[in-house]
Amino acid sequence: MIDQSILVLDEGTTSTRAMLFAQDGALRGVEQRALEQHYPRSGWVEHDAEEIWSKTLHCARAMVEQAGGAGRIAAIGITNQRETVVAWDKATGEPLSRAIVWQDRRTADFCARLKEEGHEAEIRARTGLLLDPYFSGTKMRWLLEHDDAVLAAAKGGRLALGTVESWLVWKLTGGGSHITDASNASRTLLMGLDASGWDEELCELFGVPVNALPAITDCAGELAYTQEDLLGGRIPICGMAGDQQAATIGQGCLSPGETKATYGTGAFILANTGSEVPHSDNRLLGTVLTQLAGERTYAIEGAVFVAGSLVKYLRDTLGLIDTAEETEALARSIPDNGGVVVVPALSGLGAPHWRPEARAIISGLGFDTGRAHIARASLEAMAHQTRDLASAFAADGARWTSLRIDGGMASNDWMAQDMADVLGLPVIRPDFVETTALGAAMLAAVGCGLEANLSEAADTMIGEVRRFEPQMDAETRRKRLENWAAAVARV
Numbered sequence: 001m002i003d004q005s006i007l008v009l010d011e012g013t014t015s016t017r018a019m020l021f022a023q024d025g026a027l028r029g030v031e032q033r034a035l036e037q038h039y040p041r042s043g044w045v046e047h048d049a050e051e052i053w054s055k056t057l058h059c060a061r062a063m064v065e066q067a068g069g070a071g072r073i074a075a076i077g078i079t080n081q082r083e084t085v086v087a088w089d090k091a092t093g094e095p096l097s098r099a100i101v102w103q104d105r106r107t108a109d110f111c112a113r114l115k116e117e118g119h120e121a122e123i124r125a126r127t128g129l130l131l132d133p134y135f136s137g138t139k140m141r142w143l144l145e146h147d148d149a150v151l152a153a154a155k156g157g158r159l160a161l162g163t164v165e166s167w168l169v170w171k172l173t174g175g176g177s178h179i180t181d182a183s184n185a186s187r188t189l190l191m192g193l194d195a196s197g198w199d200e201e202l203c204e205l206f207g208v209p210v211n212a213l214p215a216i217t218d219c220a221g222e223l224a225y226t227q228e229d230l231l232g233g234r235i236p237i238c239g240m241a242g243d244q245q246a247a248t249i250g251q252g253c254l255s256p257g258e259t260k261a262t263y264g265t266g267a268f269i270l271a272n273t274g275s276e277v278p279h280s281d282n283r284l285l286g287t288v289l290t291q292l293a294g295e296r297t298y299a300i301e302g303a304v305f306v307a308g309s310l311v312k313y314l315r316d317t318l319g320l321i322d323t324a325e326e327t328e329a330l331a332r333s334i335p336d337n338g339g340v341v342v343v344p345a346l347s348g349l350g351a352p353h354w355r356p357e358a359r360a361i362i363s364g365l366g367f368d369t370g371r372a373h374i375a376r377a378s379l380e381a382m383a384h385q386t387r388d389l390a391s392a393f394a395a396d397g398a399r400w401t402s403l404r405i406d407g408g409m410a411s412n413d414w415m416a417q418d419m420a421d422v423l424g425l426p427v428i429r430p431d432f433v434e435t436t437a438l439g440a441a442m443l444a445a446v447g448c449g450l451e452a453n454l455s456e457a458a459d460t461m462i463g464e465v466r467r468f469e470p471q472m473d474a475e476t477r478r479k480r481l482e483n484w485a486a487a488v489a490r491v
Contacts, residue, residue: 003022003023003072004023004073004074005020005021005022005023005028005067005072005074006020006021006022006023006073006074006075006076006077006441006444006450007019007020007021007060007063007064007073007075007076007077007235008020008021008076008077008078008079008437008440008441008444009056009059009060009076009078009079009168009440010079010080010243010434010436010437010440011052011056011078011080011081011164011165011168012035012080012081012264012265013035013037013081013084013101013102013103013264013265013309014034014035014037015032015033015034015035016032016033016035016052016055016059017030017031017032017059017437018030018059018060018062018063019063019434019437019441020063020066021437021438021441021461023074023445023450023460024460024461025432025438025441025442025460025461025463027434028066028067029062029063029066030063031059031060031062031063032059033055033058033059035047035048035051035052036048036051037101038098041106043104043105043106043108043347044104044105044106045100045101045104045347046098046099046101046104047084048095049086049088049095049098049167050094050095052086052099052164052167052168053167053168053171057171057230060231061231064231064232069232069233070231070232070233070234070235071233073231073235074445074448074450075235075236075237075238075239075444075445075447075448075450076172076235076236076237076238076239076444077237077238077239077240077437077440077441077442077443077444077447078168078169078237078239078240078440079165079240079241079242079243079246079436079437079440080163080164080165080184080242080243081102081164081265082102082163082184082187082242082243083102083135083136083139083163083187083188084100084101084102084136084163084164085099085100085136085139085140085143085161085162085163086099086161086162086163086166086167087140087143087147087150087153087159087161088160088167089153089158089159089160090153090158090159090160090175090178091158093170093171093174093175095167096143096147096150096159097143097147097149097150099164099167100139100143102134103265103266103305103309103347104133104139105133105348105356106133106142107133107138107139107141107142108133108356108357110133110138110141110142111131111132111133111138111356114131114205115131119205123189123202123205126192126193126199126202127186127190127192127193127199127202127286128193128278128279128280128286128287129187129189129285129287130283130285130354131189132354132356133356134303134305134350135187135188135189136163136187136188136189136190137188137189137190137202137206137208138189138206140161140188140206140208141206141207141208143161144207144208145207154209154212157211159209159212160178160212160214161208161212161214162178162180162213162214163180163187163188163242165180165181165184165240165242166178166179166180166184169223169224169237169240172224172227172230172237173224173225173226173227173237174227174230176224176225176227177223177224178214178215179214179216179217179223179240180213180214180215180216180217180240181216181217181218181219181223181240181241181242181291182216182217182218182219182288182290182291183219183240183241183242183245183287183288183289183290183291184240184241184242185198185216185288186287186288187242187287189202189206190202190203190206190208190213193278193286193287193288193296193298194277196216196294198210198213217240217291218292218293218294219239219240219241219245219290219291219292219443220238220239220290220292220443220447221238221293221447222236222238222447222448223236223237223239223240223447224236224237225237236447236448238443238444238445238446238447238448239440239441239442239443239444239445239446239447240440240443241290241439241440241443243262243264243268243436244262244270244301244436245270245287245288245289245290245299245439246435246436246437246438246439246440246443247260247262247268247270247406247407247435247436247439248260248270248272248289248299248439249289249439249442249443249454250406250434250435250436250437250438250439250440250442250462251404251406251430251435251439251462252404252458252462253270253271253272254272254454254455254458255272255274256272256273256274257271257272257398258271258272258404259271259272259393259398259400259403259404260403260404260435261386261403261404261405261406262405262406262407262410262435262436263307263308263382263405263406263407263409263410263415264307264407264408264409264436265307265308265309265312266303266304266305266306266307266309266350267303267304267382267385267386268301268302268303268304269301269302269303269304269386269389269393269403270287270289270299270300270301271299271300271301271393271400272289272297272298272299273298273299273300273398274297274298275295275296275297275298276298277298278298278299278300280392280396281396282392282393282395283351283352283353283354283392284300284301284302284351284352284389284392284393284396285300285301285302285303285351286298286299286300286301287299287300287301290443290454292446292453300393300398301351302350302352302389302392302393303350303351304350304351304385304386304389305345305346305347305348305349306344306345306346306347306360307344307382307385308407308408308409309347310344310346310381311324311327311378311409312324313346314327314375314378320371320374320375321371321375324408324409325412326375327375327376327378327379327412328379328412328413328415330371330375330376331375331376331379331414331415332414333372334370334372334376336376337364337373337376337377337380338364338366338369338373339364339483340362340363340364340365340369340373340376340377341362341363341364341377341380341483341484341486342360342361342362342374342377342381343360343361343363343484343487343488343490343491344360344378344381344385345359345360345361345491346359346360349491351388351392352389352392353388353488355491358491360491361487361490361491362374362377363487363490364483379412379414379415379418380418380422380480382409382415382418382419383415383418383419383421383422383423384422384481384484386419386422386423387422387423387481387484388488390403390423390425400423400425401425402425402426402427402428403419403423403425403427403428404428404429404430404465405419405427405428405429406429406430406433406434406435406436407433407435407436408433410429410433411433413468416429416468417468417471419468420468420469420470420471421470421471421472421477422472422477422481423470424470424472424477425470426467426468426469426470427467427468428465428466428468429465429466429467429468430462430463430464430465430466431463431464431465431466432463438461438462441461442457442458442461445457445460445461
């Protein structure tokens with residue numbers, strides 16, 4: 001039997017990469033390319049969709065070559081930055097505008113208007129989501145209202161809209177498949193959580209033509225096939241999920257109540273809620289975790305907009321650090337934060353506050369404040385934002401007993417320990433922290449028949465973990481939480 005690999009395309013906010021996994025979950029290779037961020041106005045964030053495609057294709061070809069050719073690839077799994085919207089021409093396959101990134105806030109006024117008109121309660125009941133610029137439907141409407149090329153394509157029946165996985169599948173299949181998986185579709189404001197297709201009333205409310213949207217599919221199965229000449233052969237695309245759902249799978253959170261947090265550009269916490277459609281009284285989100293053979297598993301989610309992007313801001317914009325890894329040494333170099341608190345609302349405040357107009361602050365500055373204090377307070381902000389979410393989850397009846405963490409920031413030992421201290425809970429980190437890609441590989445393994453189900457895939461592919469136990473005394477924790485609450489109140 002030919003030894004085959006699983007190829008994962010992991011398309012993130014700051015980079016795109018291809019990763020090669022063995023059938024036992026071992027990582028065999030990685031090829032990565034950075035993506036340029038475009039900030040044309042305050043609060044606007046854009047990507048070049050053609051750059052996403054060309055760099056993803058470059059990375060995929062490198063991994064196929066390393067594997068020994070397309071015949072050595074059992075299946076492709078795709079995971080993606082969610083809520084980012086691409087508009088393209090069905091006839092030419094070319095993007096019609098820059099992609100609007102999930103962090104973008106340009107539709108805040110439109111969301112406020114819908115709230116004033118009394119639509120949020122109904123939208124929340126149907127979709128599990130809040131009226132916020134974060135979600136895809138408002139971005140699609142903006143493109144139709146403000147981009148002449150997008151509007152002309154819509155009038156001519158040539159418009160294709162989708163999130164990034166839809167764009168990649170379209171390009172990989174040479175325009176043969178326009179699909180999205182249910183986990184990504186559940187982030188658009190255009191699909192009911194308990195419905196199999198798009199909600200026509202919601203599409204009408206947001207002004208999005210249904211015929212421009214992709215078909216909604218399972219997260220695993222023979223979903224599509226690549227065009228033969230792109231990667232040297234037809235390869236089945238057998239797994240798709242939004243990045244946070246994929247990370248939840250890659251952490252093995254397959255039973256109700258199991259919870260994970262991913263610390264990448266933003267921070268995203270998901271708790272598996274099983275087959276029951278979730279409802280939150282504390283401004284958390286209901287979302288599809290997986291859809292397999294038409295059956296859905298759901299999750300409650302809290303989203304923090306700024307996590308790793310804060311460290312990137314300290315490095316690239318403020319010049320306070322040379323590398324992201326430097327923050328750990330700086331945090332350890334001082335006994336405490338010196339009274340400095342950072343509230344990283346660079347893209348507004350996400351859950352459970354949902355204040356898109358909020359802006360970041362650094363409070364408690366004095367002549368004795370150095371860059372180490374700011375770096376430490378920035379890492380502490382990750383624990384505080386997570387603690388706010390833990391309180392909201394508990395109020396919704398989803399109390400955490402531990403937290404599984406992953407993502408690029410999770411490799412910071414100081415931050416992981418601080419998280420355990422502030423939460424007062426064990427924090428569990430897998431040795432292999434790139435669980436988003438691993439989750440996509442698990443879905444692809446199930447989709448192509450290498451594994452019978454996700455539980456068996458987890459047994460085969462998920463490796464060892466490390467535990468961080470709480471060590472902070474109650475009084476120190478209380479003071480930290482009080483200072484954080486006071487700073488948040490200021491924004």
